Structures are given as C-alpha cells and as structure tokens.
Amino acid sequence: MKLATQLAQVGINREEKTGAISTPIYQTSTFCHPALGQSTGFDYSRSGNPTRQALEDSICALEKGQRGLAFASGMAAIAAVMSLFKPGDHLLVSDDTYGGTYRLFTTLGAKNGLNFTFFDFTNLDYLPNLITPSTRAIFVETPTNPLMKIIDLEKLVNNAHQYGLLVIVDNTFFTPYLQQPLDYGADLVLHSATKYIGGHNDVVAGLLVTAREDLGEQLAFIQNAVGAIPGPHDCWLLLRGLKTLAVRLEWSQHSALHLAEFLERHPAVKKVNYPGLPHHPGHDLCKKQARGFGAMLSFEVETKEMAAQILERVKIISFAESLGGVESLITYPETQTHAAIPLNVRRKLGINDCLLRLSVGLEDPADLEDDLNQALEFNR
Amino acid sequence: MGKGTKLIHSGSEIDQATGAVSTPIYQSVIFAQKDVDTPGQWEYTRSGNPTRAALEETIATLEGGKYGFAFASGMAAISAAFLLFSAGDHILVSRDVYGGTFRLAHRLLPRFGFDIDFVDTTDLNQVKSLIRPQTRAIFLETPSNPLIKITDFRAIAALAKEHGIITMTDNTFMTPYLQRPLETGIDIVIHSATKYLGGHSDCLAGLVITDNRELAQEIRFLQNGLGAVLGPQDCWLILRGIKTLKVRLEQQQTTAGLLAEWLQTRPEITEVYYPGLRTHVGRELHFSQAEGAGAMLSFRLQNDEQARLFCNRLRLPVIGSSLGAVESIVSIPAIMSHASLSEKMRQELNLNRSLVRLSVGLEDYEDLQADIIQALED
Numbered sequence: 047m048k049l050a051t052q053l054a055q056v057g058i059n060r061e062e063k064t065g066a067i068s069t070p071i072y073q074t075s076t077f078c079h080p081a082l083g084q085s086t087g088f089d090y091s092r093s094g095n096p097t098r099q100a101l102e103d104s105i106c107a108l109e110k111g112q113r114g115l116a117f118a119s120g121m122a123a124i125a126a127v128m129s130l131f132k133p134g135d136h137l138l139v140s141d142d143t144y145g146g147t148y149r150l151f152t153t154l155g156a157k158n159g160l161n162f163t164f165f166d167f168t169n170l171d172y173l174p175n176l177i178t179p180s181t182r183a184i185f186v187e188t189p190t191n192p193l194m195k196i197i198d199l200e201k202l203v204n205n206a207h208q209y210g211l212l213v214i215v216d217n218t219f220f221t222p223y224l225q226q227p228l229d230y231g232a233d234l235v236l237h238s239a240t241k242y243i244g245g246h247n248d249v250v251a252g253l254l255v256t257a258r259e260d261l262g263e264q265l266a267f268i269q270n271a272v273g274a275i276p277g278p279h280d281c282w283l284l285l286r287g288l289k290t291l292a293v294r295l296e297w298s299q300h301s302a303l304h305l306a307e308f309l310e311r312h313p314a315v316k317k318v319n320y321p322g323l324p325h326h327p328g329h330d331l332c333k334k335q336a337r338g339f340g341a342m343l344s345f346e347v348e349t350k351e352m353a354a355q356i357l358e359r360v361k362i363i364s365f366a367e368s369l370g371g372v373e374s375l376i377t378y379p380e381t382q383t384h385a386a387i388p389l390n391v392r393r394k395l396g397i398n399d400c401l402l403r404l405s406v407g408l409e410d411p412a413d414l415e416d417d418l419n420q421a422l423e424f425n426r
Numbered sequence: 427m428g429k430g431t432k433l434i435h436s437g438s439e440i441d442q443a444t445g446a447v448s449t450p451i452y453q454s455v456i457f458a459q460k461d462v463d464t465p466g467q468w469e470y471t472r473s474g475n476p477t478r479a480a481l482e483e484t485i486a487t488l489e490g491g492k493y494g495f496a497f498a499s500g501m502a503a504i505s506a507a508f509l510l511f512s513a514g515d516h517i518l519v520s521r522d523v524y525g526g527t528f529r530l531a532h533r534l535l536p537r538f539g540f541d542i543d544f545v546d547t548t549d550l551n552q553v554k555s556l557i558r559p560q561t562r563a564i565f566l567e568t569p570s571n572p573l574i575k576i577t578d579f580r581a582i583a584a585l586a587k588e589h590g591i592i593t594m595t596d597n598t599f600m601t602p603y604l605q606r607p608l609e610t611g612i613d614i615v616i617h618s619a620t621k622y623l624g625g626h627s628d629c630l631a632g633l634v635i636t637d638n639r640e641l642a643q644e645i646r647f648l649q650n651g652l653g654a655v656l657g658p659q660d661c662w663l664i665l666r667g668i669k670t671l672k673v674r675l676e677q678q679q680t681t682a683g684l685l686a687e688w689l690q691t692r693p694e695i696t697e698v699y700y701p702g703l704r705t706h707v708g709r710e711l712h713f714s715q716a717e718g719a720g721a722m723l724s725f726r727l728q729n730d731e732q733a734r735l736f737c738n739r740l741r742l743p744v745i746g747s748s749l750g751a752v753e754s755i756v757s758i759p760a761i762m763s764h765a766s767l768s769e770k771m772r773q774e775l776n777l778n779r780s781l782v783r784l785s786v787g788l789e790d791y792e793d794l795q796a797d798i799i800q801a802l803e804d
Contacts, residue, residue, distance in 0.1 A: 047790075047793055048789075048790035048792065048793050049790075050788060050789060050790040050793075051742065051789040051790045051793040051794075053788070054752045054753055054754075054787050054788035054789045055742070055753050055789065058744070058753060065746075067627040067628075067744055067746065067751070067753060068626065068627055068628035245670075246448065246666050246669060247447045247448055248447075248448035248666065286626050286628065286666075289626060289752040289753075289788070290670045290673065290674060290752060290788070292677075292788065293670065293673035293674055293676075293677045293788060294670060294673055296673075296677075297672075297673045297676075362427075362431060362435060364447060366445070366447060368447075371447070372434055372669040372670060373434055373435070373447055373669075375447075407434060408430065408433070408434055408669065408670065408672065408673060409428070409430060409431040409434050409435070410427075410428030410429075410430040410431045412428060413427055413428050413430075413431040414431075
C-alpha cells in the first residue's frame, strides 16, 4: 500500500462495533475493570488511552517501527529520550539543532550528569576521535534546523553501530512521508508533531518511534512514570492532521522550491539554504535518502535592518515561531528558535542576525512570492 | 489574492489580543455585558458567536457573497432556506436531488402548506411550463446527486429573475473552490459542510450564503429563531477543514478523472457518470460555470446483484452514506442516500440498485484501481 493511501485511512478501524469512520475520542481518565485482577487493556489514561493508542500505532506503522509513543510536546518526547541515559553518559549531537533541544541538553541534561559534544555530522571523518568509552548515542536532525544541512543517515548509522551507539533522528522537518530513518538502521525517530504531522498550527505534541522492542518498553515506562502525555483530543487532532499530510507536504514543497528559486534570484538575498536547489551541498544525498526536499528553507539578507524590515512587512506570511502548518510562517532564529544557543556558538555555525527561516504553507505560491517581493523592497 | 490563498487567510483573522494563528474556540454560551445599559457585540451564542462568525465570514468570502450562516447540519441549512417561504407558496425542486432534500420537500413542507413540484431543471422548457404566479423559488443541485446531471445556472437565474423567483442551489459537490453560483446570478447557495468543506467525515454542518441583504436578514432571523446553529467546536473543525480544501480537492479530482476514464474501459461497467468525461452530455455547460469536474462519480454495473457484490468486496473505500472525505466512500444511492425517494421517482430517474456512487478520497490512484479490479473480478 502506498504511503498516501496509508495516510488517508489512518486511524480507521473497521472492527469497531459502531463502524464510526473517525477514531472515537476517549475523553476519559479511567477505565472500569471487568473484575478483580482483570483489565480491558486500558486502566488509566496516563498509562494508555484508546485514542492515543490509535495515534501511536499509526505513527509506528508510518515510520515502520516496533513501537510508537505520544508525548505532550516535541520537547517532552526529547526529554523522554534523554531519560534513557544515566550520569556520566556521553552523547553526540548535531551542532545545528533546534534551540530548545540545545537548551534541554546543556541545562537539565548537564545538571543530571550527562555530557554532550556538538558536532557537524555532514563530515563523518573526524567522528571516531569524538567517541569515548562513555559515549552512548548520537542525536541528529536532518535536514538541520535552520541551516538545512543534510546528514548521510546510512553512513552515520554504520559508523555509530560499530561503536554500539544508539542513533536518534529528529524527523520533524521531513516526516515519514519524505524520509523514514529506521530504513537506514536508526534506532529511534522522534517528531515535534506540532509541525507537519498536526499541520494546522493548532496542537502541541511529540511522537517517538523505536526500531527495537526493548527501547520501546523502556520509553513506555518513562512515558507512564513521568506522565508527559498528550490528551485524547489532541491525539485525535493529530490523526486528523495525518490524513492530509501527503497533499499538504506535496503542495508546500512544490511552493518551497519555487520560492527558493525566487529568493536566489533576488539581489537583496545573499544566500538561500534549501536542499532542493541543485547546488546545495546536500542535494544529491537528500535525493538519495528522502523522497523530496521538504518545505523549509532559510535565507540570509545583507543586514540585520533588512531582516527586521522583512519581518515587519510580510502580510500573508505570519511572523511567528513554529513551522509545518497550513499557514506560511517566517521566523528569526537569532532571537526566536535559536536564542538559547550562545552567541559565539551561533556565529560559528553561521546563524547570524541576517538569517530568516521560512516554513512554506498552502497559500498560492504566486501570492507568497508577491508578499516576499514587497517585503524585500529596500530603499538603497 | 489567489483562491488557494483565500482558503488559508479569510474571515478567521488572527486573534488581535494574543496573535494566535488558529481561530480561538469560544466555547461560551453567554458574553458578559459591561452594565445593563450596554449590550456588547456578542450576547448569546445562538444569536452569534465569534468562532461561528469566523466560519460564516470565511464561507461568505469564498462564495463571493456578503453574508454567511452556519447551521447544525446540511439539512438544517436547507430547512432554513425553504422556511424563507410560506404557506401557499409554490416551489420548484430539482427532481434529481439528495434524498434528504426530497424527503423534506415531499413529506414535511406540504404539512406547512407549501406547494412543491419536482422538475427536471436541466430542461428549461419544463421549468418554464411549471412557473405560475404563486411560484416563489427554485431549488437545484448541479452536478446533481447521484446522476451528475448539469443544470444551467445562468439560464435558470435569468428565467427566475423575469418572474421574481428566488433561486437556491446546493453547492456541496463542487464547493466554492470549483464553482461559485452567486457569480452566475443564483440568489442563495447552500452546503452540507459535512462533506468537502469539513472533509474528514468527523463533523456535521450546514452553511447558507447570499449576497442579498434582505434575504440575509430573513435567514439570520430564522437561524436565531429556530436555533439550529452550529456549535463553536464544530465551527472550528470546519475552518480547519477549509484550510486543506484546495489540496484535498485537487488531488481527489485528479484521481477521480483517472478512475472515470479507466472505468469506462471495463466490460463490467455499463455506464460512467462524471462531468469530466468527453462523453458526458453536460460537460461543456459544466465547464462554463465550474473550474473542475470534482471528485464524485457514479457508474452502473450490469445488475443489482453485481453492484451489491462489488461494494461488499471493496477493501479501501468504506461503505457509507456520505461523501467528500479524505477516505473514499462507496454507496448504492437507491438504498442509501436516496432511499427516501418514492419508488415512482426512482424509476423515472432510472435510479436503481445497479448504480454505484463513489466519492474519491486521498488514497493513491493505483491502490484504488487495484482494489476496484479485485472487486470486479473476484
């Protein structure tokens, strides 16, 4: 069955006693027991809820994993993954990663005795030098946020597994519709489901899929013990979002390429980071390991003032801190998504005050181009 | 602004106070007044609710009208539209309409003293011959359900204007993304928003749109007086559905076109009804008033039993009495959506149990094709 078909029919359970096409919303905290020592399989909604389970099973099937788990936010999912490790453990993390992840690792993670090394995984030659006896895992995003660098998943996994390291991939930007990291041997995939999976800028949630049953069990224990779960209603909204994921992403990515080409031609734009552009350093690799180039791009203008003007002038595109929704959003990583990363680190990575990140939505591409065009008119 | 952009940015403006990108759900019955002398913009949710207003403004903009009204279901919307008229009024209703509309017009409205005639609206002379001094309204669907017949909006609207008759159309099959009847002179547009506008088989809703101020005042009176309003949560779900209308419908229409062409080549199928087919009699007329053929099609198998077996063998489309959703839905209208039609009417329309209606969803074309092949050949 094709992914588009799988997505359109997500959550449909033909065995349901009523035949309801839409997954029921089990807005219940607890479940009656048939008798002492017996359970229907559901006891208490923190431990398990039928609506949440429909979502967890769906993402698990889409990512081709062993177990799916839902969390209250993308950060709650990442925090659960972090809880797999113990004091003294060492993790390698992509240097160009979402600011919230960086903040979690360097504050709460460090406080609990975890050690982190941030590294540019686009070049794996130096990787063996970073691995110590206490290294346990590699955490990457590909494409990276916000610079859209592409990491070779197959090579990364082969390297990591030689040293017995877990490979954890944040697949938020591409979703299983475009990229299935478990196919390349990754051990864990996670999502901020707030983004493309929900897709409508109206739900905050996180998802995890494991390739191994033992990891699934450990994470389910953490999910239940810590309790950072999404409510049934939010789970249902995510299922609803999944049903249109293929058409949303196809459309948005088509528009993203159009806008990337437009921005590249624009004299006020210094640089465009989009893997769909043929000269992007990760273009061929992205083509090989993903089914598309996604709908996220970033670009650099000449001055900080120009960036500020664009943010102020856009009309159709909203100046807001998120991505992956039907509405196009523009973000300023310098003070928004990546503010938690220290200035010197940001500069070293190439995240500067002239960089803007664009999440392309479902509006007509011509309208988006016009909007950017008028926002990019400078008096020089 | 392109019509695709309008679907994302219209009516449901960003909440000024907080900047929230998603329209707030005002799950509130009442809105407090500052003092007894100063009523606010909002009073009581039956009369008006900010979330509902966002939906009503959105659909009005999309249909190119000034006024939109949201109802608890498509039938609640159609009922309200009919109740614009009174005992003794004569109303012409398209013969080939949704069974629920037929039931309302045939069994309920006569109790209120309405005089109803069913007419083939694709035949202008037949419509003309039935008009009399008491005729106040014409209600039609195009493409019709389930036989996909095409009625000429402009011709009907012109004829009606000559006689001071109000025209109403059900635009559920096409949605404003493909067809905007107000632009062709029709007075009132109605939707079962349960279908393409909501789009996910999870919310019942109805909408009425007009550009005429007097009619709008009457509809507002009926909406508030009868109280068949749509709840705030459901209004929000319909708004959420509208945001993906373009991408859903474009994809579904492409798949429907491919399926219709292909079904014509199958020996098991005796006839395919789809306005995008070159052989469809109403094709030219349809494309003079719509921007696409949509994603609804009907087809005939050789006999009733074959149609029954075919539906039961399908694995991907669900069997159900609805349409316009992300999942494909198959039905036999004669015993499902159109079971309310009189036997005589079904015979006249040749609407028998060999006719299958398919609402094409977002599944992959090749998967749907393979499923249909196994159901035909089993």
